[in-house]
Amino acid sequence: MSYISMKQLLEAGVHFGHETKRWNPKFKRFIFAERNGIFIIDLQKTLKQIDRSFDYIKDLSERGGVILFVGTKKQAQEIVELEARRTGMPFVTSRWLGGMLTNFRTIRTRIDRLNELDDMFESGRINDRPKAERIELAAERERLLRFVGGIRKMTRLPDAIFVVDPTKEVIAVQEANKLGIPVIALADTDSDPDVIDYIVPGNDDAIRSIQLITHRIGDLIVEARGGGEDVSGQRVSPDNQEIEAAEHGEEGVEVQVTSTQGRS
Numbered sequence: 001m002s003y004i005s006m007k008q009l010l011e012a013g014v015h016f017g018h019e020t021k022r023w024n025p026k027f028k029r030f031i032f033a034e035r036n037g038i039f040i041i042d043l044q045k046t047l048k049q050i051d052r053s054f055d056y057i058k059d060l061s062e063r064g065g066v067i068l069f070v071g072t073k074k075q076a077q078e079i080v081e082l083e084a085r086r087t088g089m090p091f092v093t094s095r096w097l098g099g100m101l102t103n104f105r106t107i108r109t110r111i112d113r114l115n116e117l118d119d120m121f122e123s124g125r126i127n128d129r130p131k132a133e134r135i136e137l138a139a140e141r142e143r144l145l146r147f148v149g150g151i152r153k154m155t156r157l158p159d160a161i162f163v164v165d166p167t168k169e170v171i172a173v174q175e176a177n178k179l180g181i182p183v184i185a186l187a188d189t190d191s192d193p194d195v196i197d198y199i200v201p202g203n204d205d206a207i208r209s210i211q212l213i214t215h216r217i218g219d220l221i222v223e224a225r226g227g228g229e230d231v232s233g234q235r236v237s238p239d240n241q242e243i244e245a246a247e248h249g250e251e252g253v254e255v256q257v258t259s260t261q262g263r264s
Contacts, residue, residue, distance in 0.1 A: 003054045004216055006043060012212040014202040015041045017189035024167075027189050030201035039189045046201045050213075053184055053198035054220055057160075061224035065159035067184070068151070070172050071214075072096060075207050076164040083218035084150065090158065091150035092172070101175040104157055111152045114144040160184055162217060165204040166191050186213050 009015065017023070017031065017039030030049075032042035060067065069091040071080030077093040084091035092100065100107055117137060120126045126134055161176050163169045166185040173195055176183050182197040188204040203209035 002047070002051060003220065004047070004050055004212065006047065008212060009043050009046060009202070012203075012208040013206045014046060014209045014212065015043050016203045016206065016209075017041050018205075023189045024192050026192050026194055027187075027201070030193070030199075031189060041189065041201050041203070049199055049201055053200055054217070056182070056198050057162075057184065057217060057220055058224050060159055061221045064225075066090065066154065066156075067221070068092070068154065068158035068161040069214075070096065070161055070169050071164035071210070073165055073168055073205075075205060076210050076214075079207070079211050079214050080164060081150065083214045087218050087221040089221065090154040093150060094146045096169060096172045097147055098171060099175075100151070100172070101157060101161075101179055101181065107148065107151070110144060110148050114141065114148060114152060117141040117144070157181065160197075162214075164210055164214065166196055184217075186210065 015032070020034055020037050020039055023039060030042055030045050031039050033040045057067070067089050069080050069084040069089055071077060071091075071093055072095055081091055081093050083089075097107065117140065120137070121141065126137065129137065157179065158181060160182040161172060161184065163172060163183060163185040166173045166183065166187050167190050173183055173185070175181075177195055183195065184198040184200075185191070185196045186200045186202055186204045186209075187193065187196060188202070191199075191204075193199050193201075200213055202213065
């Protein structure tokens with residue numbers, strides 16, 4: 001079963017990596033070429049990793065597993081929150097608080113405090129407090145909503161985490177690694193694949209790339225739980241084909257992606 005087509009990956013610019021001066025040598029096995037100072041990611045390898053990663057997500061979702069969505073960079077925040085809410089999964093999009101996984105018991109106390117404040121405001125009991133205290137409590141509530149609101153229904157550690165840009169979310173990845181929680185990640189050429197259990201090599205900066213991968217994951221979770229559409233798309237086989245990529249808007253790079261069958 002194939003989940004995303006080569007054409008979709010190309011149209012979303014998934015193949016555009018970082019500038020060659022920003023890279024992790026461990027990522028070399030997923031790089032196809034270098035064009036005008038930009039790394040080009042090998043999309044055949046991306047397709048294979050998508051199949052492997054999405055098979056895992058599908059199986060985990062069918063078993064009722066919980067996946068924590070993490071994406072705090074500006075381009076990812078709205079997309080990650082939207083898909084997490086659509087699938088009923090917990091999410092972190094503002095800032096990763098140290099200990100969110102490794103010190104989850106303490107984090108739960110902040111969630112309990114948020115629930116307490118919500119009850120205070122919703123019941124009207126807040127009106128019994130002096131004005132200055134009401135303002136202070138409202139600010140505390142807003143702050144807690146921003147940082148732990150997305151995980152308030154997460155009563156236990158997640159079964160896996162999905163991360164957009166594991167280099168930026170290094171603390172989240174480290175905590176998951178320490179606890180043995182599988183890491184699924186959309187990872188660019190500056191990433192360390194060795195700390196990622198299920199990697200999707202691809203552009204983790206472009207909105208269209210983030211949206212394509214994250215939305216497909218959302219579709220897959222919904223479908224696996226019996227409430228969504230089939231996410232399998234018509235795959236355009238790269239074998240014996242030559243596919244010319246669309247021009248990259250910001251960098252003005254045009255590349256030709258050919259079959260890499262037989263390449264190491």
